[in-house]
Amino acid sequence: MLKTDTLIIGGGLAGLAAGGALEGRKDYLIAEKENRPGGLAATIKKGGYHFDFSGHLLHLRWPETRKLILGALKGNARELKRDARVYAHKSWTPYPFQANLSGMPDKVKSECVSGFLKAYAAGGRTPGDGSEVFSRWTRRVFGEGISRHFMLPYNAKLWQYPLERLTTEWCAPFVPMPRPEDVLQGAYGGKAEGLGYNTVFHYPKRGGIGSLANAMARGLGGLRLGLEVESLNLGKGVANVRHFGPVHFRRLVNTSPLDELIARAVDAPAAVRRAAAALRHNTVYVLNLGVKGASSQMHWGYFPGADFPFYRAGIATNFSASLAPRGCSSFYIELATPGSALDLASAEAAAIKGLKACGLIGSASQVTEKLWLKIPCAYVVYNRERARALPVIFGWLKSRKARSIGRYGAWKYSFMEESVKEGLEAAREILAGR
Template sequence: MKYRYVIIGAGPTGLGAARRLSELGEKSFLVLEKNSWAGGLASSFTDSKGFTWDIGGHVMFSHYDYYDKMIEDVLKGEYIEHLRESWVRILQSWVPYPFQNNIRYLPNQEKWECVRGLLPGERSEDKPNNFLEWIHSIFGKGIAKHFMEPYNYKVWATRPENMSFSWIGERVSVVDLRSVLKNILLEQDQLSWGPNNKFKFPLKGGTGAIFKNLAETVSEYIKYDTNVAVIDPQAKTVTDTKGNSYEYEHLLNTGPIDILASRWLATPSTQLINAAQALKHNSVIVAGIGLSSSKPDSRCWMYFPENDNPFYRITNFHNYSPNNTPQPGKGRALMCEVSYSNDKVIDKNNIMREVEDGLVNTAMLKEEDRKDIISRWSINVDYGYPIPCLQRDEALKVLQPALESMDIYSRGRFGGWKYEVSNMDHSVMQGVEWAERMINAQPETTYRIS
């Protein structure tokens, strides 16, 4: 069957595109989804014990009126609003996030190392060539040593010297000596930095409830359990693994662009294959530890730069909604994220034991709390985060124009491969803006091809 638009993937970007096409009166489109559910990396799952888990620590905050109105429409007010409270576990103590703004909590020796690194003449004034050099030029050697270097390696599973810094934007709070000294001497915290200092979360069903509800509004256009096998840009067809073929005029891909370019295209050029292979990503295991016991703890999430544990972040998921535990408002749901790659190898067979031990090592649990663990849930996410590696921008300059010349558009966290515009709101709006470009010739603003 022929469609004007075929969309690969019913995650945030694909659903954003589908919703907007429908709103604009378009009826000739189809969404192909490999899973039997919608949501992609923003899906949620309920385990056998009744705990709800997300694929990582998603929160709702927004840069767009359209997205805000969409959330209100699909959740119908069924959400909770939170003020962010996040901390960094370091040197057997806790420092409020952002770490670099609150080093007054450190022991004196480490506090001095961080301040010394910010003094005049201590930081390089040369233009940085990579993320590591950017860290040292902005934060100095002390903050780099104690937090920025170990934490970023832990989350990206990539050495900072192999990464660009073009993605930073509002993702990292920069710091100045005046503010650091003021906070130390006046013993005051600086906590409200960042766009997610206030966020929303669905009352029921985890983050996945957003996209489950959104998918229901365009359900007639979604074909589930459909895996892409081949895309023929000459014939303008997508063939799935069952042999079904779908003809299109314009194709939106929201799956990984490296897979699209090197595996799905019927006859990919050597140039496209090489560009696809230059892209890097990490993988993530999300490990959920559910406990029957409760404990007062107002924190939303915590960061872990040190090596006495395998995770880079833990979310107190029971704080996001009382319905994330089997008995609403009772018990604890500790959602832990562990990254890995060829450069950061982990023992996947023993990761749950290492996570559990890490919870004890970091004082998230006491040894005697182990007896209260009633659920151990995990999911292995092959494509966790697109890494802004040094080769990324040049690779995308090859891939995106070549694909668009074939009427193939690639958007979303891995479809566009730009971490700096892959929040949930960004991802949805990439789909929305693509649809508006197709129907009304409006330029896209969230995802730009340079």
């Protein structure tokens, strides 16, 4: 029987950051079910390529986590200026669409600009706060044209959930809100620079995003790979770990998906189980391609059109050429489902057709390598059920002195840096005896 003060479920960035802050100061065990650290921030090697779980770019906003992340990478990082675009109506235009309509046909442009000005005049500029559903909010804030040509089709493809039921708490940091002068300048003047959270980003020079997780994992005495927590009793402080047996703990830090944690918690009350069963998420399939002879300098593009099966596609070698053999590029293409399985063969054919249609590749024969990666729980759905369920679940976890952090533990739309921040905060509270 193994005993530990703090059991951390998951060795993604949240778990690694928590373990790193406890190292040498408190006894802890990170149980990570995979045979590699990093969770979604991992890199898989295949045929001379390094493939991430889609584009994983570091948007660094806070001094403490910035220092930790760049310090862990020890010079293996470079800062890049975003080159993101939108492909709609058979044309490319810079991202964000709402502030860069210059590439759109005249009719679309005037529909979008006049709709925006009308919405603006009607006072529709409040950031999403969850009190309104997305389909209504976007029309009120961006007007009919921008909503119809980008916001509604793009978000329907991404979330795979009715936009009349998707709430808007996630929008404020992620959906850029241009002023009328930005919209006019972006439509009839030049490119509107600097809008949105990701105008610059960091990315490892070598080794893909997994090099960050590997660097953070180095020297963590409590990290155990290949250990899956199958069930646990929070009241008794015991977890059953597959092929290992019971682990007794005083404190729990969970970073695995919240709904799965509750399903595994044998002492969760019925009301907590019902709340967890109401949580929804989409599933994302990432098609990674090794490509010969591609020339676009773009980092990534958004695809609102129904004729494209994917919502986003990017070129990872434009973040770091070292991700592919010399003369080759590494593409990632993201397709979402509501959780249902995807027919990979037909999705792949449609994806390659789409890449040809928008000019990113000239012919299917350029594709020389491929790797499908599946993210079963990718984007958690924001809806009224989530807003009702989270206080019930977190209330019970708090009563059991358990913390649930990270993108899926906290059940939110967040970023790598935020997972690291939450890991540090959890460790700080534990060290303070809270």
